[in-house]
Amino acid sequence: MGSWFDYTINGLIVGNIYALLAVGLALIFGVSHLINFAHGSVYSVGAFLGWVAVTYAHTPLAATLAIVAVGCALLGAAIERLALRPLQNAPRIAPLLATIGVSIVIDQCVQLGFGADPRALPNPLPDWRLSIGGGSIGALDLLIAGVGIGTAAVLFGFLRFTRLGWAVRATAQDRDAARQMGVDVDVVNSTVFAIAGALGGVAGVLVGMYYNSIDPSMSYQATLKGVVAQVIGGVGNVPGAIAGSLLLGVIESWGVGLLGSSYRNLFAYVLLIVVLVWRPNGLFSHAASRAPEPLTGTFIAPSRPVVIRARWWGAAFIVAALLPLAPGAIVGDYLLRTLTNAWLYGLLALSLTVVAGTAGQVSLGQAALLTIGAYASSLLALDAGWPVIAAILVASVVTGVIGALLVWPAFRLRGHYVSIATLGIGEIVALVVLNGGSFTRGPIGVAGIPPLSFGGYEVLDVRGQYWISLTVLGVLSLALWRLLGSHLGRTWRAMRDDDVAARAQGIALDRYKGLAFGVAGAVAGMGGAIMAHVFSYINHETFTSQVSVLAITMVILGGLGNLAGAVLGALVLIGLPEWFRALADYRMLIYGLALLLLIRFRPQGLLGTR
Numbered sequence: 001m002g003s004w005f006d007y008t009i010n011g012l013i014v015g016n017i018y019a020l021l022a023v024g025l026a027l028i029f030g031v032s033h034l035i036n037f038a039h040g041s042v043y044s045v046g047a048f049l050g051w052v053a054v055t056y057a058h059t060p061l062a063a064t065l066a067i068v069a070v071g072c073a074l075l076g077a078a079i080e081r082l083a084l085r086p087l088q089n090a091p092r093i094a095p096l097l098a099t100i101g102v103s104i105v106i107d108q109c110v111q112l113g114f115g116a117d118p119r120a121l122p123n124p125l126p127d128w129r130l131s132i133g134g135g136s137i138g139a140l141d142l143l144i145a146g147v148g149i150g151t152a153a154v155l156f157g158f159l160r161f162t163r164l165g166w167a168v169r170a171t172a173q174d175r176d177a178a179r180q181m182g183v184d185v186d187v188v189n190s191t192v193f194a195i196a197g198a199l200g201g202v203a204g205v206l207v208g209m210y211y212n213s214i215d216p217s218m219s220y221q222a223t224l225k226g227v228v229a230q231v232i233g234g235v236g237n238v239p240g241a242i243a244g245s246l247l248l249g250v251i252e253s254w255g256v257g258l259l260g261s262s263y264r265n266l267f268a269y270v271l272l273i274v275v276l277v278w279r280p281n282g283l284f285s286h287a288a289s290r291a292p293e294p295l296t297g298t299f300i301a302p303s304r305p306v307v308i309r310a311r312w313w314g315a316a317f318i319v320a321a322l323l324p325l326a327p328g329a330i331v332g333d334y335l336l337r338t339l340t341n342a343w344l345y346g347l348l349a350l351s352l353t354v355v356a357g358t359a360g361q362v363s364l365g366q367a368a369l370l371t372i373g374a375y376a377s378s379l380l381a382l383d384a385g386w387p388v389i390a391a392i393l394v395a396s397v398v399t400g401v402i403g404a405l406l407v408w409p410a411f412r413l414r415g416h417y418v419s420i421a422t423l424g425i426g427e428i429v430a431l432v433v434l435n436g437g438s439f440t441r442g443p444i445g446v447a448g449i450p451p452l453s454f455g456g457y458e459v460l461d462v463r464g465q466y467w468i469s470l471t472v473l474g475v476l477s478l479a480l481w482r483l484l485g486s487h488l489g490r491t492w493r494a495m496r497d498d499d500v501a502a503r504a505q506g507i508a509l510d511r512y513k514g515l516a517f518g519v520a521g522a523v524a525g526m527g528g529a530i531m532a533h534v535f536s537y538i539n540h541e542t543f544t545s546q547v548s549v550l551a552i553t554m555v556i557l558g559g560l561g562n563l564a565g566a567v568l569g570a571l572v573l574i575g576l577p578e579w580f581r582a583l584a585d586y587r588m589l590i591y592g593l594a595l596l597l598l599i600r601f602r603p604q605g606l607l608g609t610r
Contacts, residue, residue, distance in 0.1 A: 007257040008250060013141050013210070015249025016148030020203035021226030022233065022241035023155065024196025029236040030172035031185075031192050033092070035416045037099040038079055039200055040223030041106035046072045046201025047214040048114055051121050061124050068205050069198040076197020077190045085186065086600060093362060096416065097556070098599050100364075100549060103219065104592030111216040112585065118215040121208035144206050151199065152242055159238075168192060172236065200226075220545060221265070224427065227420060228272045234282025235416070243284050266431040269424040276421050277409040333462040340462070340534065342574040343469040347527030348547070349554040349566035350473075350480060351520035356552075357561030357610070358484055359516035360496030362419045365426020366524060367547035368406075371433060373399040373525030374532035374542065378446045379439075381533070388453045392529040399525025404518040411510045426548060434540040445539025452533045465534055472530065473567065476523055481563055483519070484610075492516055493561075546588065553595045559605030568606060 021043060028036045046068045053059045053067050083102050087095045125139040159165040170178040171188045179185050204222070208214040225248070230236075233244025248268060255267035275283060348370060355363050377395035380386045386394070406429075410421035433440045440446070452459040452468055459465055483489055491512055494502045503509055532538050554573055558565020573591065598605065 004254075004257065007253045009137060009141065011250035011253030012246060013144050013249070014253065015229075015246035016144050017203050017207050017210070018225050018229045018249055019148050019242045019245035020151065020199045020206075021222060022229035022245045023151070023238055024199045025226050025230045026233075026236055026238045026241040027168070027192045028196050029230070030238075031168060031175070031188055032084070032095070033236075034084070034095050034099070035227060035235075035420065036193075036196070037096070037223055037227075038083075038102040038106065039099075039196065039226060040219035040221070041103045041110075042072050042075055042079075042197045043200040043204040043222045044110055044214075044216060044219035045075055045106065045204070047121065047204035047208040047218065048110055048119075048216075049201065050205035050208065051119055051214060054122065054124070065202055065205060068201040072201025072204075073194040073198040076193040076195075076200070079197075080189050080193035083596065085189070090599075090603070092416075094599050094603065096362070096419065097552060098596060100552070101592045101595035101599065103223070104549065104588055105596065107216055107219050108586070108589035108592060110219075112589070114216065116216060118213045120212050121205070121214050123209045123212065140206075140210060144210065147202065147206065148242075151202075155195075155238065164188075164191060224423070225268060228268050228424070230282075231272055231280075231417075231420060232275050232282060233284045237282060237284060240282050240284035244282065247283075262435055263431075266428065266435065269427045269431070272424040273409065273421065273428070276413060276417060276424075280413055280417055336462045336466045338575055339571075340466045340469045342571045343466075343473045343567075344527050344531050344534070345550070345554070345574050346473050346567045346570035347476060347530075348524050348551050349558070349570045350476060350563060351524035351527075352551045352555050353561060353563060353566040354480065354484075354492075354520045354523070355516055357555055357559075357566075358489060358496060359492040359513065360499070361513060361516065362422075363407075363517075363520075364419050364423040364548055364552070365429070365545075366422075366520075366551045367543040367545060368426040368429035369399055369403050369521050369524035370528035370531065370543040370547065371429055371540070372402055372521075373528030374538050375433060375440060375446065376525070377529035378449045378532045378538060381450050382446065382448070388450055388533055392526065392533070395529040396522045396526040399528070400518040400520075400522030403521025403525070404514045407517050408510075408514060411513045423545075423548075426545065430540050430544075441539075443539065445537060445542075446532075447537045449532050449536045449538070451536065452530070469530060469534075472526060476526065477563055477567065480519075480523070484561075484563070488512075488515065496561075549595075550591060553591050553598075555605075556598050556603075557594065557605055559607040559609050561610035562605060562607050563610075565605050565607040 021039060025036060025039055028034060028039070049071050050064050050068045053064045059067065079099075079102055083098050084095050087098055123140055125143060128139060130137045157165075159169055167178065167183045167188050168191065170181070170183055171185055175185060178188075200222075204214070204218075207218075207222075229245040229248045230241045231244070232248060233240030233242070248271065251271060252264050252267050256264050348366060351369060352363060352366050355361050355366075373395045376398045377388075377391040380391035380394060381388055384391075406425050407422060410418060410425075413421055434443055436442060450458075452465060459468060484492075491502075491507060494505070494507065495509060495512060499509060528543065535542070550573060554569030555566050556569070557572060558567070558569035573594070
């Protein structure tokens, strides 16, 4: 009985930390209608800022929290002013992706400044426990609960009794009407981002003290937990965000008590999908809450690529493809390996082009398709003894079917909810692989995967793998080009441009969304299967969420909906960092900056949108 009391208390304490994150996200969504994926990065900065204050300045706890709150408030306001305000009049997909770029940049700056190793953030409070029944509560537990309750009270007073709070509420209710009544919406946005940043930074310090550990990678899970808590309570609903956070914390803690710590995150993301499917407006929102606006369409109207530029890029692609035929075979294995990876990641970019660029469904969990394809082919070849070519082909089909079925419950969702759902599904796939026991080999991964082979002949040399990858990429690119030019492709583009008009014309949206994700899954599954046989070893961390972000950057770089642009984006983003090995530590930073600059200055990509 005592242990379950402890689990409940632990859940409530962790839920209070989630609430600091979720409330900030709810405020931002209320005034900007934006899911801020950079919020967890501010949380991470707050943790390290607190570590610096404690370690070098030896500040007391109150001063540490004040320093973190002010510093992260300034960071939050800077994100709004520099990265998001210039995109006020852009389609809603633009600021959403911009926050992902900002998150990558901040996380990589933290890692470059402090290193990737975890650091201990000591708890300055007395080490005593107050026994209650069969459980106990510590000083830090009480502090976190006090901060959570105090913050909620102060925020309630701010929104209810201050002029600036009234302006925030008015902007959240009707942005245009508030502007017409004289409300400075830009000041409101900056204020809300500053408040959210302060809350996120304080949460980072408290969680660091609670677990006595901080590291640069902590931001991603923090963002996800804040988003999950907000969705449970109701997107943009501040009281709902608090209630959803406490519920999430308790359910996670009880799940750990039942099945172990490795299942903590799985409970969170399964709960996310259940809420999105059953009650997408949240458990604590009115059923008649405003439906989210769609994120359909590309950044700009379809554009024609510049002919001369397209020819130059086409010539560059042909040169790269034919490098192995250079006189004297002067091209080394390392360069060919890099190009092989580029062609395989080009398949992932093609799959996202179908889903996001053509069908208008922004997927943030595309790496999960690589994982499914890689594991399906590896296990068929190893455990079932199938020929490699048969395993790859079946894995492609299996990934297409599973990919469509996994996303099927989310097809009735719109707007940011689609992105959140695909993000959650991607995390669920990784966690199922991690906890799959002997079937998926769990955290050990799958080793000794047979190499590519045809008719009993094993393709072990780099040149053979290069030509196989390039051939598969070429065949699937041609097939998709024909497909997107057909009636099906035109139907997908109609859904992307205006799903309401498409439904009015009799288009069955769920069916065509399922086809889009099925085709995308088959293409990405083929890429993941070939990668598994090229790498010979995979585990649950082979295709992380960073791969999904990389895929988004590829398709935006080349041009949304542009198949040639997707391949070009893969070639540039996989090839260039490998050719400039001195910049290897800055690879993700380059990706983040590229994503931000593209969204701001070249949203149509290098080859134009289609």
